Amino acid sequence: MTTAADQIIVALDGMAPEQALAFCQSVDGLRWVKVGLELFVQAGPEVIAQLREQGLRVFLDLKFHDIPATMAGACRRVAALGAELITVHACAGSEALQAAQAGAVEGAANTALKVPTLLAVTVLTSWSEQRLKQELAITQDIRERVPALASLAAAAGIGGCVCSPQEAAALRVLHPAPFALVTPGIRPRGSEAGDQSRVMGPGAAIAAGATQLVIGRPITRANDPSAAFATCCADLDQAAIGISGVSCP
Numbered sequence: 001m002t003t004a005a006d007q008i009i010v011a012l013d014g015m016a017p018e019q020a021l022a023f024c025q026s027v028d029g030l031r032w033v034k035v036g037l038e039l040f041v042q043a044g045p046e047v048i049a050q051l052r053e054q055g056l057r058v059f060l061d062l063k064f065h066d067i068p069a070t071m072a073g074a075c076r077r078v079a080a081l082g083a084e085l086i087t088v089h090a091c092a093g094s095e096a097l098q099a100a101q102a103g104a105v106e107g108a109a110n111t112a113l114k115v116p117t118l119l120a121v122t123v124l125t126s127w128s129e130q131r132l133k134q135e136l137a138i139t140q141d142i143r144e145r146v147p148a149l150a151s152l153a154a155a156a157g158i159g160g161c162v163c164s165p166q167e168a169a170a171l172r173v174l175h176p177a178p179f180a181l182v183t184p185g186i187r188p189r190g191s192e193a194g195d196q197s198r199v200m201g202p203g204a205a206i207a208a209g210a211t212q213l214v215i216g217r218p219i220t221r222a223n224d225p226s227a228a229f230a231t232c233c234a235d236l237d238q239a240a241i242g243i244s245g246v247s248c249p
Helices: 017-026 037-043 046-053 068-079 094-110 129-136 142-155 165-174 202-207 225-244
Strands: 008-011 032-036 057-064 085-089 117-121 160-162 180-183 212-215
Touching (some): 008 225, 017 037, 017 225, 032 046, 037 046, 046 057, 057 068, 068 094, 094 117, 094 142, 117 142, 117 180, 129 142, 142 160, 142 165, 165 180, 202 212, 202 225
Parallel strands (some): 008 212, 032 057, 085 117, 117 160, 160 180, 180 212
């Protein structure tokens, strides 16, 4: 059965490789971590192997967006590394998304690994509606654009999407499980929003339909990261009680 710890992906953003590996060993009960562009560029594919050797599951957040052949090749390579969640941009289009999915299946098969779940990025949580219109000339508002991109990804065979927690409830109605909804922009009570525009607390995000939550600075920059992680898990357990009326085993 899925536990609260399985629902939290801790983002290792801003850490050097040695710091990231040491941090992961210091957090009790940690199950999932996110490797983003900065860490991957500095450490290379080896960091995925090192994290997996610690017993951790890896969300590789490189947000591939390219022509179909390149996206297929990239997903083939990272699937062979053992990453279980991989991000691609939904706005790459259906042909590129289909190619990426096929590449991921092939890469996992070649190494006898489980096929990773590709997650299509809809609208980054740092974007506000006003900026989308002013800077990118996108006339759709966010509540229209996010579902449109998620539906494009689902039709292409992608297993889930990345969205703001504020869009999770509407997307869950359109895309029932097992379609994954992974939500950054999670800020426990008392945390600063930072560079995120569309945020929500952990328990509220899961209650809204999110599958997993990406949490970075509220845990990684806490005085006691293990305690901060435990607090987020407790918030999810409380949310589960509120939804089901019984505690999680």
